Amino acid sequence: MIYREAGQFKTSYGADQMIFPILQDRIFVILAVVAAYLVPLIANEYWLQAVLIPFLILSLAAIGLNLLTGYAGQLSLGTGGFMAVGGYMTYKITTAFPDLNVLIAVLLAGLIAALVGLVFGIPSLRIKGFYLAVATLAAQFFILWLFNKVGWFVNYSPSGTITAPPRTLLGIMVTGPEATAPVRYLIVLTFLAFFALAAKNLVRGRIGRSWMAIRDMDIAAEIIGIRPYQTKLLAFAISSFYCGVAGGLYVFCYLGSAETEAFDIALSFSVLFMIIIGGLGSILGSILGAAFITMVPIFLTNAPPLIGLSMPIDLQKHIEVMLFGSLIVFFLIVEPRGIARLWQIAKEKFRLWPFPY
Amino acid sequence: MTQKARQIGDTLLKVEGVSLTFGGVKALTDVSFEIREHEVLAIIGPNGAGKSSMLNVINGFYHPQEGAITYKGETRKQMRPYAAAKSGIARTFQNIALFKGMSTLDNIMTGRLLKMHCNFLLQALYLGPAREEELRHRASVEHIIDFLEIQSIRRTPVGRLPYGLQKRVELGRALAAEPDLLLLDEPMAGMNVEEKEDMCRFILDVNDEFGTTIALIEHDMSVVMDISDRVVVLDYGRKIADGSPDEVRANPEVIEAYLGIRHN
Ligand SMILES: Nc1ncnc2c1ncn2[C@@H]1O[C@H](COP(=O)(O)OP(=O)(O)O)[C@@H](O)[C@H]1O
Numbered sequence: 342m343i344y345r346e347a348g349q350f351k352t353s354y355g356a357d358q359m360i361f362p363i364l365q366d367r368i369f370v371i372l373a374v375v376a377a378y379l380v381p382l383i384a385n386e387y388w389l390q391a392v393l394i395p396f397l398i399l400s401l402a403a404i405g406l407n408l409l410t411g412y413a414g415q416l417s418l419g420t421g422g423f424m425a426v427g428g429y430m431t432y433k434i435t436t437a438f439p440d441l442n443v444l445i446a447v448l449l450a451g452l453i454a455a456l457v458g459l460v461f462g463i464p465s466l467r468i469k470g471f472y473l474a475v476a477t478l479a480a481q482f483f484i485l486w487l488f489n490k491v492g493w494f495v496n497y498s499p500s501g502t503i504t505a506p507p508r509t510l511l512g513i514m515v516t517g518p519e520a521t522a523p524v525r526y527l528i529v530l531t532f533l534a535f536f537a538l539a540a541k542n543l544v545r546g547r548i549g550r551s552w553m554a555i556r557d558m559d560i561a562a563e564i565i566g567i568r569p570y571q572t573k574l575l576a577f578a579i580s581s582f583y584c585g586v587a588g589g590l591y592v593f594c595y596l597g598s599a600e601t602e603a604f605d606i607a608l609s610f611s612v613l614f615m616i617i618i619g620g621l622g623s624i625l626g627s628i629l630g631a632a633f634i635t636m637v638p639i640f641l642t643n644a645p646p647l648i649g650l651s652m653p654i655d656l657q658k659h660i661e662v663m664l665f666g667s668l669i670v671f672f673l674i675v676e677p678r679g680i681a682r683l684w685q686i687a688k689e690k691f692r693l694w695p696f697p698y
Numbered sequence: 699m700t701q702k703a704r705q706i707g708d709t710l711l712k713v714e715g716v717s718l719t720f721g722g723v724k725a726l727t728d729v730s731f732e733i734r735e736h737e738v739l740a741i742i743g744p745n746g747a748g749k750s751s752m753l754n755v756i757n758g759f760y761h762p763q764e765g766a767i768t769y770k771g772e773t774r775k776q777m778r779p780y781a782a783a784k785s786g787i788a789r790t791f792q793n794i795a796l797f798k799g800m801s802t803l804d805n806i807m808t809g810r811l812l813k814m815h816c817n818f819l820l821q822a823l824y825l826g827p828a829r830e831e832e833l834r835h836r837a838s839v840e841h842i843i844d845f846l847e848i849q850s851i852r853r854t855p856v857g858r859l860p861y862g863l864q865k866r867v868e869l870g871r872a873l874a875a876e877p878d879l880l881l882l883d884e885p886m887a888g889m890n891v892e893e894k895e896d897m898c899r900f901i902l903d904v905n906d907e908f909g910t911t912i913a914l915i916e917h918d919m920s921v922v923m924d925i926s927d928r929v930v931v932l933d934y935g936r937k938i939a940d941g942s943p944d945e946v947r948a949n950p951e952v953i954e955a956y957l958g959i960r961h962n
């Protein structure tokens with residue numbers, strides 16, 4: 342089918358206000374979601390566990406960070422910390438209330454992360470940019486230090502490790518060692534699909550516009566009646582909720598057990614790289630960026646042997662770092678709206694093809 | 699001057715004895731004047747006379763050290779931007795203050811933020827009331843887009859628009875708030891004759907059709923004489939004249955200030 346909007350006239354603002362106003366886009370997205378749900382039929386354990394599950398969970402975290410940094414313009418390096426709150430709080434809640442559905446525990450942990458994010462967002466009312474980034478870095482270190490230091494958070498386990506206990510949903514194991522990869526994949530996919538849609542709805546409405554207004558020019562925003570404090574704090578809370586839910590899923594549907602190292606500063610940076618490469622201020626970009634950053638190492642591991650080359654593991658790591666570094670510089674300087682924007686440009690070209698005028 | 703559909707009414711805003719200093723610089727000294735309902739008031743004066751500062755005081759962006767501002771019968775020592783917006787004061791800036799990363803449509807939609815109330819949960823689900831609210835405000839923003847004749851740039855990020863159109867979008871954002879008092883800081887600066895004519899027409903139409911009270915800063919004297927009901931003249935932070943365009947034009951002190959004789 343040719344990609345065209347000709348003949349698709351919008352007869353109401355409702356039609357024009359849709360997330361995907363062009364019919365072909367709608368069909369494409371529906372097919373993509375359906376295909377994603379069918380993936381467990383063909384993908385093997387390795388792909389689900391090592392690639393797709395972390396990709397989906399990190400997409401959720403990237404959306405969370407993008408709401409805060411890409412939309413509201415508040416740079417945060419505390420993503421790992423807020424994810425840790427989600428992971429550790431899910432653990433506390435589900436061990437304290439074993440009968441409570443574990444997925445509800447994940448959501449409640451997300452709410453706690455939202456509160457924590459709100460508290461660490463308070464400095465944003467006074468400081469901006471680089472200084473704010475440093476303040477969120479403090480959140481990152483403080484949170485991990487706290488979870489390491491206070492035994493209560495790990496139920497006084499001597500190893501300091503939290504382990505996902507076996508929990509069921511409708512009689513099916515969803516967490517713990519017995520939970521199969523396809524089941525965990527479907528759970529994280531459902532979380533991502535729902536919360537990506539919710540994020541898209543937020544950013545195209547009143548709240549998204551007030552975030553972007555604060556990002557683009559906070560003084561003008563104030564003068565049209567946006568209250569910067571409430572607006573920024575809401576961004577911190579909602580963003581941290583997303584990161585918290587992602588953190589809960591990270592431990593319970595991906596790692597199975599974790600220590601604070603799983604959430605260290607490297608994780609914060611890698612989620613930040615996802616949104617820079619994928620596209621600041623784009624929900625789709627968050628997902629594309631997460632795909633890119635999780636797939637590249639896999640590609641570098643698997644591609645050389647396919648063409649008969651063997652690449653030492655440390656060289657592979659170096660290539661990875663160099664690739665990410667140069668891409669980040671490229672996107673920051675040339676196209677801050679990332680892969681998502683390149684995709685959009687390609688679509689625009691295609692829409693006009695073969696007559697560009 | 700054409701006959702107005704609406705009669706100029708009572709005082710909408712009164713500035714009394716306002717003084718504003720920045721460190722040692724006196725931006726405003728003991729300035730008093732009033733803005734009446736439904737009128738177009740021009741504030742004129744040489745560069746650095748304190749005109750922009752005056753608008754900033756009115757909408758609470760600057761806080762004067764002395765004086766009082768009475769708006770809609772309520773007297774305050776100083777306004778707050780949020781309170782000013784809430785009570786119907788909207789404005790544009792001398793150096794355009796649009797949200798550069800957003801489209802024309804979204805920029806103008808931000809002008810209606812104060813009228814939108816659905817909470818974030820409803821919005822995240824885009825359910826009933828949130829959807830209904832969005833579409834209702836979209837419809838009224840489309841009226842403004844039609845009025846300002848900017849349909850074709852609806853989806854363009856404003857950062858990519860030429861200067862004249864940006865000024866127009868900024869006016870649109872202010873209009874979207876359906877203000878009672880509209881403050882325009884040099885709305886025609888840097889425009890060509892044609893764009894100026896369009897802008898004059900929009901200003902007069904807004905004043906005429908919606909009865910919006912307008913206070914504007916403008917340098918082009920022929921424009922000022924054409925569109926304003928009254929003129930306030932500032933010079934070195936002081937008010938030196940206040941009256942109808944003809945009175946002001948004949949005022950010797952104004953002529954002096956404009957010819958720059960007095961301060962030599
Ligand atoms: N934020 C500010 N900080 C310091 N000085 C200011 C500020 N805003 C205005 N001024 C000073 O106040 C005086 C009046 O400026 P302004 O109101 O911009 O004049 P106009 O708009 O009439 O050209 C100038 O001397 C200017 O330097």
Ligand SMILES: [Mg+2]
Nearest residue numbers: 749750751792
């Ligand atoms: Mg000025």
